[in-house]
Amino acid sequence: MTEKKLLMGNEAIALGAIEAGVQVVTGYPGTPSTEALETVARYADRCGIYTEWSSNEKVALETAAGAAYSGAKSLVTMKQVGLNVASDPLMSLTYIGVKGSLVLLVADDPGPHSSQTEQDTRVFGHFANIPVLDPATPQEAYELTKLAFDLSHEFEVPVILRTTTRVSHSCGDVEVAAPEPAAVEASCEGFTKDRRWTIFPRLTAERHPWLENLQAQLSERFSGLPYNSISGSGKIGIISSGVSALYVKEAIKGFEELFTLFRIGTVHPFPEKAALSFLKGIEKLIVVEELDPYLEEQVLQLIGKAHLPVDVYGKKNGFFPVSGEYNVDIVIDCINRVLSDLGINSCISHASPAVLREELPPLPVRAPTLCAGCMHRTVFYAFKQAAKQLKKDTQVETIFSGDIGCYTLGNAYPLNMVDTCLCMGAGVSIAGGLFRTNPEVKQVAFIGDSTFFHSGIPAVINAVYNGADITLAVLDNRTTAMTGQQPHPGIGVTALGNHSKAIDIASVIRSCGLDFVKTVETGRLASCVEVAKEAMEFKGPSAVVFKGKCVGIAKSGTRFAIDSESCTGCGFCIKQLGCPAIFLPAGEDRPLIQDNCSGCGLCAQVCPSGAIRESGVKK
Amino acid sequence: MKGELRKSEGMKYDILIAGVGGQGVVLASRMLALAAMKAGFRVSTAETIGMSQREGSVSSHIRIGEEISGSLIPAGKADLLIGLEPSETVRNLPFLKKGGKIIVNSHSIPPASKPPESPEYDPAALLSFLKTHVPGLLCLDFTQLAEDAGTYRAANVAMLGAAAATGMLPFSKEIILAVLETEIPEKHRTVNRTAFEEAIEKIKLISGHLNGEQKVNSNV
Numbered sequence: 078m079t080e081k082k083l084l085m086g087n088e089a090i091a092l093g094a095i096e097a098g099v100q101v102v103t104g105y106p107g108t109p110s111t112e113a114l115e116t117v118a119r120y121a122d123r124c125g126i127y128t129e130w131s132s133n134e135k136v137a138l139e140t141a142a143g144a145a146y147s148g149a150k151s152l153v154t155m156k157q158v159g160l161n162v163a164s165d166p167l168m169s170l171t172y173i174g175v176k177g178s179l180v181l182l183v184a185d186d187p188g189p190h191s192s193q194t195e196q197d198t199r200v201f202g203h204f205a206n207i208p209v210l211d212p213a214t215p216q217e218a219y220e221l222t223k224l225a226f227d228l229s230h231e232f233e234v235p236v237i238l239r240t241t242t243r244v245s246h247s248c249g250d251v252e253v254a255a256p257e258p259a260a261v262e263a264s265c266e267g268f269t270k271d272r273r274w275t276i277f278p279r280l281t282a283e284r285h286p287w288l289e290n291l292q293a294q295l296s297e298r299f300s301g302l303p304y305n306s307i308s309g310s311g312k313i314g315i316i317s318s319g320v321s322a323l324y325v326k327e328a329i330k331g332f333e334e335l336f337t338l339f340r341i342g343t344v345h346p347f348p349e350k351a352a353l354s355f356l357k358g359i360e361k362l363i364v365v366e367e368l369d370p371y372l373e374e375q376v377l378q379l380i381g382k383a384h385l386p387v388d389v390y391g392k393k394n395g396f397f398p399v400s401g402e403y404n405v406d407i408v409i410d411c412i413n414r415v416l417s418d419l420g421i422n423s424c425i426s427h428a429s430p431a432v433l434r435e436e437l438p439p440l441p442v443r444a445p446t447l448c449a450g451c452m453h454r455t456v457f458y459a460f461k462q463a464a465k466q467l468k469k470d471t472q473v474e475t476i477f478s479g480d481i482g483c484y485t486l487g488n489a490y491p492l493n494m495v496d497t498c499l500c501m502g503a504g505v506s507i508a509g510g511l512f513r514t515n516p517e518v519k520q521v522a523f524i525g526d527s528t529f530f531h532s533g534i535p536a537v538i539n540a541v542y543n544g545a546d547i548t549l550a551v552l553d554n555r556t557t558a559m560t561g562q563q564p565h566p567g568i569g570v571t572a573l574g575n576h577s578k579a580i581d582i583a584s585v586i587r588s589c590g591l592d593f594v595k596t597v598e599t600g601r602l603a604s605c606v607e608v609a610k611e612a613m614e615f616k617g618p619s620a621v622v623f624k625g626k627c628v629g630i631a632k633s634g635t636r637f638a639i640d641s642e643s644c645t646g647c648g649f650c651i652k653q654l655g656c657p658a659i660f661l662p663a664g665e666d667r668p669l670i671q672d673n674c675s676g677c678g679l680c681a682q683v684c685p686s687g688a689i690r691e692s693g694v695k696k
Numbered sequence: 697m698k699g700e701l702r703k704s705e706g707m708k709y710d711i712l713i714a715g716v717g718g719q720g721v722v723l724a725s726r727m728l729a730l731a732a733m734k735a736g737f738r739v740s741t742a743e744t745i746g747m748s749q750r751e752g753s754v755s756s757h758i759r760i761g762e763e764i765s766g767s768l769i770p771a772g773k774a775d776l777l778i779g780l781e782p783s784e785t786v787r788n789l790p791f792l793k794k795g796g797k798i799i800v801n802s803h804s805i806p807p808a809s810k811p812p813e814s815p816e817y818d819p820a821a822l823l824s825f826l827k828t829h830v831p832g833l834l835c836l837d838f839t840q841l842a843e844d845a846g847t848y849r850a851a852n853v854a855m856l857g858a859a860a861a862t863g864m865l866p867f868s869k870e871i872i873l874a875v876l877e878t879e880i881p882e883k884h885r886t887v888n889r890t891a892f893e894e895a896i897e898k899i900k901l902i903s904g905h906l907n908g909e910q911k912v913n914s915n916v
Contacts, residue, residue: 214740248739409770429793431794444811446750
């Protein structure tokens with residue numbers, strides 16, 4: 078009995094995986110992929126699915142691979158940049174193959190909304206010789222997840238289910254097979270010793286032709302699947318995949334007779350046969366896709382191979398944007414450009430808005446910022462003060478390297494405390510490199526607790542091994558905050574809520590060989606400044622673990638209030654901290670504290686006239 | 697407008713909810729989507745989740761209708777804009793179609809810190825801009841109303857009450873109330889129900905035409 082449910086794309090993927098009989102699910106949190114594993118975890122007990130947040134994506138994939146070697150159905154979840162971390166095992170795993178099945182959910186982020194890159198996982202699949210499925214809606218995500226497990230099992234290869242933000246973080250009505258997921262068949266064959274599981278140059282040489290031949294087989298299979306569909310009978314062809322195909326459908330509404338649309342759900346290997354049959358009679362072809370010109374390159378290649386007389390309009394000849402997220406309006410503009418180039422008189426019109434963007438009055442900039450009461454603000458401010466003192470005492474400047482997490486927001490005005498940020502775990506090693514080239518400058522590297530476990534530890538070891546004189550500041554807020562409060566190895570709780578051994582960050586750092594390792598609570602600014610300065614003055618690598626609790630998981634304290642009698646209106650609190658709870662009402666000269674104050678008291682500690690006090694009002 | 701919303705005629709109704717991270721835009725969007733499904737429609741939403749949620753501008757697109765579209769509403773297509781905050785409402789105005797409806801919460805949230813390049817925030821001026829450009833807009837301090845009902849956090853649910861009461865939604869307020877019962881955790885349910893109903897009462901007082909011309913077909 079099927080049922081309609083409102084599901085986020087990531088939830089639909091989780092339910093699809095459970096229905097496919099997934100037994101082992103691993104992953105590392107990353108927007109926009111996180112909810113898939115969280116959803117599986119909710120059903121894990123009832124359905125008998127092993128689920129873990131792994132320490133990073135490489136570990137997650139390797140764990141899932143081990144399970145799949147034993148015949149289990151496994152799923153690994155990550156965001157697109159997580160695939161970079163997991164790429165080492167993945168590139169070899171394609172040669173080895175799998176026995177049960179192994180599906181990777183990799184979520185891309187055109188825009189980007191919450192990512193460092195706009196990389197395109199379809200192209201990664203091409204590079205790694207891995208099949209890639211590209212759903213457009215939560216419903217398709219649900220169905221293609223099941224297909225991914227089938228394909229992985231049948232062809233003994235890992236399969237990538239690639240989504241974008243507008244699929245993973247879109248909610249829609251999804252027709253699921255059962256109202257509630259049922260228990261999963263728990264048994265798997267178990268591991269059988271065989272030389273096929275040990276990669277070795279000779280094995281790789283044997284497997285490589287198999288892997289290449291597989292591409293042709295998969296392309297053939299994909300050409301017959303209903304997820305690649307042709308609609309319309311117009312003279313101008315359009316090829317599209319993922320959510321872009323929906324933008325196309327909406328954009329050409331009313332002009333359907335001009336176009337024939339080829340929607341591709343199984344993007345890699347490119348379904349050549351289906352594409353050839355679509356291209357029959359098409360002389361003008363538009364390719365609509367976000368991110369890389371993947372489909373465009375595939376189709377250009379095919380046209381060349383088959384000597385077809387087709388003109389292609391896409392990114393490569395400047396008709397479509399090469400970057401950023403698409404939408405219906407962008408697609409309309411680009412298609413109009415093509416129509417005009419073709420000398421066709423039709424022009425698709427946009428809807429008319431109540432007010433045009435150009436007519437809007439100036440609006441306040443509202444950039445994302447650290448939450449009111451966030452412990453990171455205290456640590457950043459403490460280092461700012463410590464660095465000021467260091468400069469005053471010794472004329473030494475400081476460079477602050479940041480990392481990936483909420484604390485990247487330390488880059489914003491007025492803190493301005495992130496001078497470099499690259500990728501997970503990079504801050505510590507970059508500080509090492511900056512030390513080599515700027516030895517007269519103090520190097521500080523901020524890293525979050527989850528990021529420390531993810532990829533910070535090898536960098537700390539390197540700093541000690543090669544003698545980089547850096548100060549490591551671990552921002553331990555007891556959670557993976559940016560992605561929505563997932564546990565990590567330092568917490569003592571697993572993805573399933575089970576108790577595990579909590580790994581102490583300070584002990585790990587000490588065991589890496591640092592001679593200066595201190596731990597300080599973030600409640601008192603003065604202690605934070607003092608310890609920060611002491612660590613910065615220490616000769617050789619030093620570390621401070623700042624301990625607080627993310628306001629997303631902490632119990633709120635008592636709100637603070639500004640006493641208007643003693644407040645001089647100097648604005649120091651606003652200009653120094655940038656806390657979203659403090660603001661200056663329009664036309665006033667005394668700031669106010671809003672109800673989102675969580676009671677950290679940092680502002681009270683910096684107010685030069687002692688005008689900020691506890692209000693007694695519980696949040 | 698009535699005809700446009702009738703199921704048999706290819707009903708399509710696009711709602712945009714705009715606000716600041718932490719105001720409950722995602723919850724309001726989920727409630728509308730569930731209500732739409734209960735009313736027998738298909739639905740597709742796009743939400744802001746991730747970095748921008750940290751006190752940044754956030755919006756949810758809710759597309760209700762007979763067939764499924766991409767989840768982002770094109771410019772000038774939204775039938776209704778629910779603005780939880782004045783400046784965020786203005787920011788999203790280009791999504792509203794000519795003749796579209798707006799409900800706006802007059803309670804402003806000043807940005808955390810004013811970077812040197814950011815224009816001054818004058819909520820009164822923005823509200824009057826809205827009033828000039830969108831005749832018939834419904835403006836009220838929903839945060840105050842929610843605070844009076846028990847918590848300022850229920851402003852989102854209060855605004856859904858107001859939207860339902862003025863017939864701006866393609867389903868009845870009973871359907872949203874039913875969703876509220878299942879979606880809001882028990883310990884917050886009473887205060888949210890109170891905010892929802894207070895908003896309906898308040899709207900009745902200030903808007904004479906309840907059940908009048910604005911009412912859209914909710915017999916689904």
